[in-house]
Amino acid sequence: MxxxxxxxxxxxxxxxxxxxxxxxxxxxxxxxxxxxxxxxxxxxxxxxxxxxxxxxxxxxxxxxxxxxxxxxxxxxxxxxxxxxxxxxxxxxxxxxxLAAQQLPFDPFADTMPAIDFRMDWRFIDLRRPEIALIFKVQTTTEMALREYWIQNGFLEIHTPKLMGSPSESGAELFELPYFGGKAYLAQSPQFYKQMAMAAGFDRVFEIGPAFRADPSFTSRHMTEFTSIDMEMSWIESHDDVMRFLENMLQYAYQKVKDIHGEEIKALLGTDLQVPTVPFPRLPMAEAHKILKEINYVLPPDKKGDLDPGGERAVAQWVKEKYNHDFVFITDWPIEVRPFYHMRYADQPNITKSFDLIASGLEITTGAQREHRVDILAKQATEKGLTHDPIRFYLDFFRYGCPPHGGFGLGLSRLLMVMLNLNNVREAVLLFRGPNRLNP
RNA sequence: GGGGGCGUGGUGUAGUGGUUUAACAUGCGGCCCUGUCAAGGCCGAGAUCGCGGGUUCAAAUCCCGUCGCUCCCGCCA
Incomplete structure (x- = not known):
């Protein structure tokens, strides 16, 4: 039967x-x-x-x-x-x-154990319908994103996670032995999705793992996470990327609301709001003016940057002024951006880049990339990078490469914001952090 | 890496110097129940209060150390 x-x-x-x-x-x-x-x-x-x-x-x-x-x-x-x-x-x-008794905890009790204990017994935790729902929503979200990309002529790629040199400066690298030499776990598919642009693939996306050896103990960091990445060619500026992103997110939110809206309300108590487009945009300089107006004091070492408290303050200001949960912070100073972000021709200290803040949480970084190899090489030198380890990357731009841009978006952070979860560990099947490698 | 908070039966909490033989809820075991309601009733087992040291006549409770977890900062998605 x-x-x-x-x-x-x-x-x-x-x-x-x-x-x-x-x-x-x-x-x-x-x-x-x-x-x-x-x-x-x-x-x-x-x-x-x-x-x-x-x-x-x-x-x-x-x-x-x-x-x-x-x-x-x-x-x-x-x-x-x-x-x-x-x-x-x-x-x-x-x-x-037959289930042994007694269970490590009762998944249907009124109160739940601390999150660390739940992670020890995650398979039991996952039996709760409200937790399973998070992964149903994840499935729908990824389906919607793929639909949207495919409708817009994107190719799906799968880039290597074993690399011979770092893919970004700054973030910590996991190093592992590799046949008598060294390899690194990819912190991002950045270099390879740009290679796809040089390959004439026009528009690409990837949903895949990224690894960061940061000893971060927060409710929003993991050492291994799923990154939603895309890159598109023939753009005029980073604004084209932002427009694509906001429309894509609206599409995904609508899909999730259509399929799971009622269940999300019933089980998670969250009334999912499909965001309106365009999302508000705030150049960094303006964000600083606003923070000054509302008397938010940034740490002195933050210059042109924002700290998490500042991000939350700006997000709250946007929520009050525009009733919007999302805000693009654009035009970041070069000091806090990687060498491959393109800079304004008339403002050489400002990058054509953006972060997307959702409910006060940074979920995306994107930019128009510098595709002119001589300028790119110069910017790398300025950032203190030696060319040898990134020669293969610089070569991508020597033989014809369209102007392009893209972004990386944290899948679990997106779900965290979408479903109003208070910890990213809720939104990932099995959490990986500095002190967590099992189960 | 820096800082704050928390560690009490399986789980979640109460108790913050002295009848505490450590309480309550839930779960677990047993019995009962005219079809129950993500039941109800009764009975029972289960904790040397994270660990080590100290103060005190007396420590779950105060102090020091240590370990674990958690949140924040740094860094980022």
Whole structure:
């Protein structure tokens, strides 16, 4: 018999079905037994009149919470049943895997353990429907992004994660032995997606892992995370990239709202707002004026930059002024940007770059790239980089390369903002941090 | 790397010098229950209060150290 998802049972009234899932509750009474069975799609009550099948009843009595179970039975309408007005009259039950007692924690209790303990027992944590929902939303988000890219002529690429030289300056590198030499884990696909531009691929995207050896202990950092990257050719400025990004995010938010909006509200308590376009844009100089107006004092070493508190303050100002959760901070000074960001012809100290701040959290960095090899090489030198390790990269731009730009967007940070989660660890299947390599 | 906070049964919390034999909720085990309601009732097991040292007649409680976790900063997505 084919398996019926619990959410589809209403279409099988009067039929005998097979349902497979976890035993969430067993109410073992004198004459009746009730099982609440859970699969990824929902919950259903399974009932057995003990005298009708004493042998089966005895087996059911031995079952433990969270046992993996296959049952068959007849679906009947029963308005008395509070769980959807239907139940299954149990006919057979097969224990696929009896759950040991007791569980490290009860995933259906009113209070949950600290996040670190939940990460130790993540597979149990993930059995909670509200946590599973995060990954349903992730699936829809990635589907929507791919749809949008494909509609716009993008190619999907997969760049290597083992590299012979760093892909960005600044961020810490994971180094590993490589056949008697050294290799590094990719911090970003930056160089390779630009190579794809030089290859004439026109527009590319990649959703893949990125590694940063930063000993960061915050609610928004991971040493391994999934990066959403894209790069597009023949742009006139970074504004073309921002326009693409905001429209793409609006598309993805709309898809998520259409498919999961009600469930998100019910299980996570978040009323998903599809952002309007265009997103507000604030050049960095203006952001600083605003911070001055609202008396936010930046740390003295921050010059043209923003600290996280400043980002949150600007985001709040934007929220009050424009009622918008997103804001592009543009035109960052060269001191705080990498060498490959293009600079304004008439303002050589300002880059044609942007960050996207969502609900006060930095989720994206993007820019128009410098595609003129002589200028690029000069900027690398200025930043103190020697050309030898990046010669292969500089070569990309020697034999004809269109003007281009792109961005990197943190998948889990996006989900964190979208679903109003308070920690990025909630939005990733298995968290990796300085002190977390298992499970 | 720097700073703040927190470590009490499986889990979440209360208790912040002295009848504390460490409490409550939940989970776990047992029994009961005319079809229950992500039940209800009764009974039971389960914690040397992170670890080490110190102060004191007396420490879960105060002090020092240490470890773990967490959040913030730095850095970033």
């Amino acid at each position: 084919e398996r019926t998802p619990i959410s589809a049972l209403k279409g099988h009234i009067g039929q005998t079905v097979k349902v497979q899932g976890f035993l969430q509750t067993l109410r073992d009474q004198k004459k009746m037994q009730f099982i609440v069975l859970r699969d990824l799609t929902g919950l259903v009550q399974v009932a057995l009149w003990k005298e009708g099948n004493p042998t089966l009843a005895e087996e059911i009595s031995r079952l433990t919470t969270e046992t993996a179970l296959t049952i068959t039975g007849k679906v009947v309408e029963n308005p008395v049943v509070k769980l959807g007005g239907i139940e299954i009259q149990l006919e057979t039950a097969e224990t696929d895997s």
